[in-house]
Amino acid sequence: MLEIMEIDLHALALMLHSGNPNCSIHLGRQLHVAFLKKGILNSTLSMANRLLQMYSRCDSMNEACLLFDEMPKRNCFSWSTMIEGYMKSGYKDKSLDLFDIMPQKNDYSWNVVVSGFSKAGQL
Numbered sequence: 001m002l003e004i005m006e007i008d009l010h011a012l013a014l015m016l017h018s019g020n021p022n023c024s025i026h027l028g029r030q031l032h033v034a035f036l037k038k039g040i041l042n043s044t045l046s047m048a049n050r051l052l053q054m055y056s057r058c059d060s061m062n063e064a065c066l067l068f069d070e071m072p073k074r075n076c077f078s079w080s081t082m083i084e085g086y087m088k089s090g091y092k093d094k095s096l097d098l099f100d101i102m103p104q105k106n107d108y109s110w111n112v113v114v115s116g117f118s119k120a121g122q123l
Helices: 009-015 022-039 045-057 061-070 074-090 092-101 106-118
Strands: none
Touching: 022 045, 045 061, 045 074, 061 074, 074 092, 074 106, 092 106
């Protein structure tokens, strides 16, 4: 088992982008707990966004949603990650609901929605 507290958490967070979802989800859950214990999630938006992206890529939208709801701050990347995750998981209605309440939309968030519907053959 990883001794997470003894390893540089930032370096481990970078490993989440290794491209192996099976390894990432296990490591990501351990990092999530470690970040909570160290208070990192409440102070570092980029770390929270990396975890959010990992949960979304691993099709763990329930965990992504819980994390998203816990995040004291969110940016366009946070919102777009959730919208894209719901689209890829087949929850287009949830994706649109989230898009509707997104405080600031950018080009990327619009592209995520349009692309999601296009890939589903609904444009």
